[in-house]
Amino acid sequence: MAVGSGQSTGDRGPLNSNDYISKMPDDVLVMTLSRLLVKDAVVTGSLSTRWKHLWRNLFELNFDGTEDLDKAANDEMLQDLETCKFITQVNNVISSHNRLTVQLFRICFDLDCTHSKHIDEWIKFAVDKKAEGLELNLLDIGPGTRDPDENYNVILPYLNAMSLSLKKLVLNGVNLDEPTLNEILKNSPHLETLSMFGSGLFPHIHVGGRGITLKKIKLVACFGIETISLYGFDLESFQLCVCDDIEYHLTDLPNLKKLDIGQVSVGLENNVFRQISTCAPYLEVLSLEMWSPQHGLDVNAIVKLPNVKKLMLVMGAIEDDSLLEFTAIARACPRLETFSISLLWYSPMQSKRKVRRVVAPEGHKHLKLLEINGYYGRISDLELAVYVIDNAVALEKIVIEPCCQAYGEDLTPQDCVKRHPVARSSAKRQLTPLVSPGVDLTVL
Numbered sequence: 001m002a003v004g005s006g007q008s009t010g011d012r013g014p015l016n017s018n019d020y021i022s023k024m025p026d027d028v029l030v031m032t033l034s035r036l037l038v039k040d041a042v043v044t045g046s047l048s049t050r051w052k053h054l055w056r057n058l059f060e061l062n063f064d065g066t067e068d069l070d071k072a073a074n075d076e077m078l079q080d081l082e083t084c085k086f087i088t089q090v091n092n093v094i095s096s097h098n099r100l101t102v103q104l105f106r107i108c109f110d111l112d113c114t115h116s117k118h119i120d121e122w123i124k125f126a127v128d129k130k131a132e133g134l135e136l137n138l139l140d141i142g143p144g145t146r147d148p149d150e151n152y153n154v155i156l157p158y159l160n161a162m163s164l165s166l167k168k169l170v171l172n173g174v175n176l177d178e179p180t181l182n183e184i185l186k187n188s189p190h191l192e193t194l195s196m197f198g199s200g201l202f203p204h205i206h207v208g209g210r211g212i213t214l215k216k217i218k219l220v221a222c223f224g225i226e227t228i229s230l231y232g233f234d235l236e237s238f239q240l241c242v243c244d245d246i247e248y249h250l251t252d253l254p255n256l257k258k259l260d261i262g263q264v265s266v267g268l269e270n271n272v273f274r275q276i277s278t279c280a281p282y283l284e285v286l287s288l289e290m291w292s293p294q295h296g297l298d299v300n301a302i303v304k305l306p307n308v309k310k311l312m313l314v315m316g317a318i319e320d321d322s323l324l325e326f327t328a329i330a331r332a333c334p335r336l337e338t339f340s341i342s343l344l345w346y347s348p349m350q351s352k353r354k355v356r357r358v359v360a361p362e363g364h365k366h367l368k369l370l371e372i373n374g375y376y377g378r379i380s381d382l383e384l385a386v387y388v389i390d391n392a393v394a395l396e397k398i399v400i401e402p403c404c405q406a407y408g409e410d411l412t413p414q415d416c417v418k419r420h421p422v423a424r425s426s427a428k429r430q431l432t433p434l435v436s437p438g439v440d441l442t443v444l
Contacts, residue, residue, distance in 0.1 A: 007072045015097050038063050038093055056098040064108040069140065083109070087118050094125045101165075102126070104133040110140040112150045112173070119152050130165040132190075138196050139173035148200030148223045151289045168193040175200035185212055192216065201225050208232045208252075222264075239379050241289070248275040253282070260287035260312075273303045280305055286333075289314040292324065297325045309366075310332040316344040320351040320378045323357050327387050330367075337366050341384060343374030357383075360391040367392035373401040376419070377426025397440040402427045 007246075038061055065086040072078035086109050105126040108318040111119060119136070126134050138152055139145065153175045167190050176199060185191070185207060207214070208231035218239040219225070225242060229249035236255050241262030242244065248261065256279045261272065272288075280303050305311075311333055315323055321429065323343075330339055372386045375381045388395065402423035403416070425434055427443045435441045 031241075039065075039089060049298070056096055058097070059099055059102050060103065060104040060106075061093070061097070061102055062106045062108075063093075064106070065089075066108055066110075066140075083111070083115075085092045087115070090122060090135060091118070092123065095207045097125075097129075100129070102129040102131050104135070104137040105129065105131045106133070106137070108135070108137040111138045111152065112146065113152050116152055120155060123155070132165055133168040133170075134166065135170035136174050137170065137197075142428040145198030145221050146173065148175055151198075151200055153177075154180055164189065166191050168195075169200055170195045172197040174197065178205075181205075189213060194218070196220070196222055198222070202305075203227070205229065208304055228369065239287075248272075250276055250279045254281050256282050258285040259283050263289045268315060271301070273301050277303045281307065285306050285310045285312075287312040287314070288329070290316070297328065299325070299328045302328055302332050305329075305333045309335055310338040310340065311336055312340040312342070314342045314344065317380065319345075320353075320380050322356060322383060324356055324379050324383050324387060327358060327360070327384070330364070331360050331362070334362065335366050336364055338369045338371070339364075339367060340371040343372065343376070343381065345374070345376065345378075351380075353379055355379055355383050355386060357390060358387055360387075364388070364392040364394075366394060368394055369394045370395065371401075372399075373403065375400045375402045376423045376425050377402075378429060382430050385431055386434065389436075389439075395436075395439050397442065398431065398435065398441045400427045400431065400441070402443060 011347060027403045038055075038058065063086070065082065068082050068086070069079065072082050091105070105122070107119075107122060119138075121439070123134070123136075132298060136152070151173050154171070154177075164187070166184075166188050169184070169191060170193075172195075176196070191213055192215040194214055194216070196218045197218075199219075199222045200223050201219070203226040205225060205228040208229065209219075212233035214233065214235060216237040217230070217235065219228075219239075220239065220241045222242060222362070225240075225244075225246055227247040227249070228240065229251075230238065231249070231251045233253070235253050237258040238256060239258075239260040239262075240248075241260065246261075250256070259276065259279070274281070276283075283305060284307055286305060286308050311330055313326055313329065315326060317323060330336055367388065370385065370392070372381065372385060375385075385398065385400075388398075403420055424443055431441055431443075
């Protein structure tokens with residue numbers, strides 16, 4: 001449907017001389033409405049005849065019903081009612097939509113395989129509208145997943161038909177089999193982003209060849225993966241966070257700058273550094289998650305990371321175990337500029353041992369920013385901060401988030417909140433005397 005200038009009256013109704021917004025061209029108003037959730041954009045149709053049909057030309061359709069679903073969290077009957085309302089809303093909107101193409105089609109609601117009929121039709125709509133972005137977030141809000149057997153399963157013909165226009169594909173709580181993934185990648189000349197969460201996949205994933213256009217791959221909490229091979233295309237960012245150890249094969253990826261491979265065996269029994277060694281020279285951002293440091297770290301297995309400028313370590317520990325051995329990873333990054341640490345503790349216990357100090361032989365000449373999230377004032381927390389203060393000659397800023405992220409049966413989330421003031425006070429008391437005058441210490 002053609003859109004007009006918005007400067008006349010006619011079927012738009014008379015314009016108030018002070019109503020500057022309604023005087024704007026239709027294209028501008030539609031662009032503004034497209035930034036809203038669909039349910040909010042539709043409501044504007046009741047403002048006047050000028051606005052009545054504008055929402056029918058939205059070029060971004062963002063259906064997000066998580067807020068309404070969250071309000072019904074403790075009432076199963078009310079949840080069913082909200083689900084019916086959401087499905088009806090989506091069906092009514094797409095049946096009235098007039099624009100020939102859309103840039104984004106997004107569904108965000110807790111839906112499973114029992115709703116396949118409706119989801120199939122929504123994907124078909126996105127295909128017909130030549131959507132550039134398709135996001136199906138079919139999980140309830142929060143970090144949880146469901147049994148993959150209950151997930152919606154993508155139907156190949158629909159996505160295959162969309163592939164020529166597709167640039168971004170996000171599938172949360174959606175299963176994807178090998179033939180479907182291969183066809184999507186094969187027939188999507190513009191697809192740059194593939195992101196999946198809580199999805200059922202297949203054991204051996206192989207993605208490679210110069211015909212692949214993906215720049216970013218994100219696979220989090222996905223089920224069924226045993227090995228993953230990425231090779232021979234211009235991948236820039238790869239994130240894979242799953243509970244089980246995965247065998248990686250990352251080769252001929254010269255543009256890979258950002259790598260997050262999630263949980264790593266502390267003793268490096270899973271040979272994670274050997275598996276990423278071929279792309280190590282290209283990396284600029286590296287994120288790793290490690291647990292139970294008392295098992296010991298094989299320092300000799302750590303490869304050189306000559307271009308890593310930002311290192312992010314998520315570390316879980318028992319009680320007040322020392323984490324200093326993990327600084328060996330930072331020492332493998334001679335150009336490190338930002339060192340970000342997140343601490344996850346099973347116990348808030350504090351030991352009375354002395355602070356250990358470690359000297360980095362070559363120092364950290366480029367390290368300017370230290371971030372510690374989960375600082376609680378334990379000796380192990382303090383040791384990490386002291387290590388950077390002692391060895392980072394160019395240090396400019398330290399940011400401490402003194403939240404208590406302890407995990408355990410005896411510590412509830414409410415207990416963690418109560419401990420925040422104590423943690424904050426400990427951080428200021430411990431670190432203020434150690435920081436040089438030219439370093440900005442920020443305790444949040």
